[in-house]
Amino acid sequence: MRVHRVTRSLLASAVLAIPCSASAQAFGLNEIGSCAVARGYANTASPCLDASTIYWNPAAATRLPGWTIAAGVASVDLNGSFRQDTTGRLYNAIAPTSWVPHGFVNYHAPNSRAAWGIGFYVPYGLTSQWSTDFPGRFEALKASLATFYVQPNVAWQLTPNWSIGGGPIFGHSSVELIQGVDLASQPTGTGVTFGQLGIAAGTEFARADLKGSANAFGFQVAVFGHPSPNWSLGARFLSPLDFKYNDADATFTQIQTGLIIGGTLQAPFTAGTPVDALLQSQFQSPGPLVSQKASTEIVHPAQVQAGLAYSGFRNLLLEADYAWIGWKRFNNLPVNFENSILSKTLIEDYNNSSAIRLGAEYTIPSDGWKLRAGFAGAASAAPPETVTPLLPEQDRTYWTAGLGIPFMKTWGIDAAYSHVMTSGARGRIAERTNQSQTAAELNSGVFDLSANVFSITLKASF
Numbered sequence: 001m002r003v004h005r006v007t008r009s010l011l012a013s014a015v016l017a018i019p020c021s022a023s024a025q026a027f028g029l030n031e032i033g034s035c036a037v038a039r040g041y042a043n044t045a046s047p048c049l050d051a052s053t054i055y056w057n058p059a060a061a062t063r064l065p066g067w068t069i070a071a072g073v074a075s076v077d078l079n080g081s082f083r084q085d086t087t088g089r090l091y092n093a094i095a096p097t098s099w100v101p102h103g104f105v106n107y108h109a110p111n112s113r114a115a116w117g118i119g120f121y122v123p124y125g126l127t128s129q130w131s132t133d134f135p136g137r138f139e140a141l142k143a144s145l146a147t148f149y150v151q152p153n154v155a156w157q158l159t160p161n162w163s164i165g166g167g168p169i170f171g172h173s174s175v176e177l178i179q180g181v182d183l184a185s186q187p188t189g190t191g192v193t194f195g196q197l198g199i200a201a202g203t204e205f206a207r208a209d210l211k212g213s214a215n216a217f218g219f220q221v222a223v224f225g226h227p228s229p230n231w232s233l234g235a236r237f238l239s240p241l242d243f244k245y246n247d248a249d250a251t252f253t254q255i256q257t258g259l260i261i262g263g264t265l266q267a268p269f270t271a272g273t274p275v276d277a278l279l280q281s282q283f284q285s286p287g288p289l290v291s292q293k294a295s296t297e298i299v300h301p302a303q304v305q306a307g308l309a310y311s312g313f314r315n316l317l318l319e320a321d322y323a324w325i326g327w328k329r330f331n332n333l334p335v336n337f338e339n340s341i342l343s344k345t346l347i348e349d350y351n352n353s354s355a356i357r358l359g360a361e362y363t364i365p366s367d368g369w370k371l372r373a374g375f376a377g378a379a380s381a382a383p384p385e386t387v388t389p390l391l392p393e394q395d396r397t398y399w400t401a402g403l404g405i406p407f408m409k410t411w412g413i414d415a416a417y418s419h420v421m422t423s424g425a426r427g428r429i430a431e432r433t434n435q436s437q438t439a440a441e442l443n444s445g446v447f448d449l450s451a452n453v454f455s456i457t458l459k460a461s462f
Contacts, residue, residue: 020151028325031074031100031418032121032455036112038402038416040358040374042319043340044222044234045307049415050459051104054119056305057234058165059224061106061115061155065360065461071103072414072457076126079452080392082429084135084445091136092124094439095129102457106153113157115165121149123238124173124300128390135202136389136429137180143390147173147300149241151220171241171300174213175248183204183257190266197269198262204255206289212248216241216300230312233394238303240326245296254279293338301326315365321357323462328352347432359400371402372416380425384439387427392447394425402455408439411460420451 017431030036033052036043047053050070053060080093095344106117127144130137148171155165183205184195195201252359259275268278282289307321330350359374402416428442 007142020405034414034416038372039453040376042321042357042359046309048118048234059222062157062163070459074100074455077452079450090315101162115155118363119151140390161458169218171216177210180204210250212245214243214245216243232309235306240304241300242303248294250292283460315363317361323355368406374400396422414457416455418453424448
């Protein structure tokens with residue numbers, strides 16, 4: 001019995017999940033510093049006065065006096081669901097809460113034009129996970145990605161009103177996909193599929209787990225300026241990072257179906273034969289569902305953010321930013337295996353995405369407390385035919401709020417809350433096999449996605 005098509009479809013889909021978990025605005029993480037979260041991520045033209053400026057605008061690090069430290073974590077609680085057209089049944093995602101850390105240190109000596117620092121942050125990540133009865137488990141039962149960047153930074157004061165900054169980036173990315181395999185659609189080697197032998201669609205006979213990691217290098221550069229006392233502006237460019245997952249591990253576990261062949265076709269497909277016994281050899285060498293190595297290359301896209309801030313109102317700062325992410329490069333994804341017969345190219349056809357970010361910060365004069373609020377709107381990078389269980393990517397809005405509390409002269413705590421909302425999007429739970437397939441042909445239900453984000457940062461200056 002030949003099931004090479006099983007393995008080719010399964011493993012190629014597995015590697016496809018890697019970039020989808022991180023794609024566009026949803027799993028591109030902006031939860032880097034609680035002050036920035038509270039201000040609706042509008043934090044490039046007049047960055048928060050803490051060391052997280054190393055990410056949001058590296059050039060503005062010259063504003064910080066002496067030693068400044070900021071470290072914290074954000075919790076991201078995703079809520080997702082899929083309502084199937086044919087049954088009307090609602091399937092809820094079961095992704096666990098993700099914890100996203102950040103840490104920064106900056107030093108700016110008195111009367112020096114240079115500032116030095118280093119940042120640790122997580123720009124891409126999160127997990128999508130579904131229950132074992134979800135009909136899209138053959139596309140993804142669980143897909144997770146975690147990427148962290150380490151960025152040394154140098155900022156230089158060009159003039160009293162203008163500075164530049166930036167530094168190299170080291171990135172590390174880890175991925176995992178757990179996926180089911182549907183027996184009904186697989187060929188038996190006798191000219192018919194198991195479905196034609198009476199096996200019902202959605203009969204899971206195998207589960208695959210793919211894990212991999214990779215390193216990459218890039219850079220970030222930025223400019224910051226005060227063209228007038230009440231106005232400031234800034235812009236940053238984060239380069240793409242090319243991650244090459246050259247040594248991913250794919251392992252396979254047989255799932256017992258308990259089914260029996262009901263009628264004789266030809267040996268070994270004879271009446272009374274257990275289906276699981278027929279399949280067992282496929283999970284043993286030299287069968288195709290043994291442990292395999294896979295590789296692919298995924299570019300974490302470039303980011304551009306620019307903004308304008310106004311501080312002319314008493315104790316009030318207002319900022320508006322525009323952000324752009326270059327997902328257009330994510331068009332086709334080549335997937336290669338040790339056995340070249342399994343290799344294929346997957347179709348994504350993503351678009352560049354963009355976001356508008358608005359933030360406000362009011363300082364209470366009596367005690368220095370800061371009250372913050374913001375709003376952001378982000379466009380989806382996924383076309384209608386690429387909304388999947390891996391990431392039900394769609395247009396979204398963010399409402400944010402938070403506060404900053406100083407204490408003991410040199411310390412402070414920032415806290416923030418962000419609520420992410422979507423209006424839902426039609427999507428698919430099966431693989432797209434050719435370029436001509438349209439969303440109308442592929443999509444079989446509606447995905448909904450929302451999230452609640454809580455963030456806290458402890459900071460100090462000496």
